[in-house]
Amino acid sequence: DTGVSQDPRHKITKRGQNVTFRCDPISEHNRLYWYRQTLGQGPEFLTYFQNEAQLEKSRLLSDRFSAERPKGSFSTLEIQRTEQGDSAMYLCASSLALMGQGRTEAFFGQGTRLTVV
Amino acid sequence: QKEVEQDPGPLSVPEGAIVSLNCTYSNSAFQYFMWYRQYSRKGPELLMYTYSSGNKEDGRFTAQVDKSSKYISLFIRDSQPSDSATYLCAMRAAGNKLTFGGGTRVLVKP
Numbered sequence: 741d742t743g744v745s746q747d748p749r750h751k752i753t754k755r756g757q758n759v760t761f762r763c764d765p766i767s768e769h770n771r772l773y774w775y776r777q778t779l780g781q782g783p784e785f786l787t788y789f790q791n792e793a794q795l796e797k798s799r800l801l802s803d804r805f806s807a808e809r810p811k812g813s814f815s816t817l818e819i820q821r822t823e824q825g826d827s828a829m830y831l832c833a834s835s836l837a838l839m840g841q842g843r844t845e846a847f848f849g850q851g852t853r854l855t856v857v
Numbered sequence: 858q859k860e861v862e863q864d865p866g867p868l869s870v871p872e873g874a875i876v877s878l879n880c881t882y883s884n885s886a887f888q889y890f891m892w893y894r895q896y897s898r899k900g901p902e903l904l905m906y907t908y909s910s911g912n913k914e915d916g917r918f919t920a921q922v923d924k925s926s927k928y929i930s931l932f933i934r935d936s937q938p939s940d941s942a943t944y945l946c947a948m949r950a951a952g953n954k955l956t957f958g959g960g961t962r963v964l965v966k967p
Contacts, residue, residue: 744900746900771953773953773955775955780865780959780960781959781960782861782863782945782947782957782958782959782960783901783945783955783957784957785954785955785956788953788954795953796952796953796954798954831900831901835953837953845889845891845903845906846903846955847903848893848900848901848902848903849900850899850900851898851899851900853898
């Protein structure tokens with residue numbers, strides 16, 4: 741396992757279409773995060789999973805966004821009825837946290853670049 | 858006002874010079890501080906991680922945290938053209954959400 745893997749790397753879609761992105765975390769990592777990064781800005785937190793449970797969602801995650809991690813392994817992020825303002829890099833990260841045994845910090849994937857035209 | 862402020866640069870230095878980067882923050886709950894490097898159109902790569910005030914050194918990189926001033930720094934010694942990238946500071950409280958600065962673009966000229 742060489743790191744966090746994201747698919748696709750690039751996606752161009754028409755406004756109003758739905759898109760889905762996939763993230764495969766580092767295999768032993770139990771925490772998975774989604775961030776969004778627009779040009780010239782730092783990543784902004786969207787949501788986070790501990791195993792299959794979605795434990796925190798940012799107010800940036802509107803009703804059009806949904807994330808799942810059904811078996812506590814890979815995760816998907818779906819955007820419905822895309823808008824031009826959704827154009828950004830969507831980053832996935834993972835980390836390991838075990839009770840009483842410390843944690844690693846987040847390791848990021850290469851991102852999925854979404855362009856809404 | 859953003860929770861984490863970082864000068865966007867660009868910061869241009871000659872090869873071999875020391876690169877000095879910094880961030881200020883306003884949330885006193887932040888306890889863990891990280892620096893990430895991001896090449897163009899790539900994901901952020903974790904460079905340094907520190908907890909509590911003080912210095913941490915790793916090869917050519919030194920991270921400093923001054924919690925009393927809410928100020929963190931990253932120094933890169935003997936800079937190389939391959940160090941040309943955007944450097945992002947990030948921090949978190951006891952929870953899991955990272956809050957990032959906007960990033961500083963660094964250009965090391967041969």
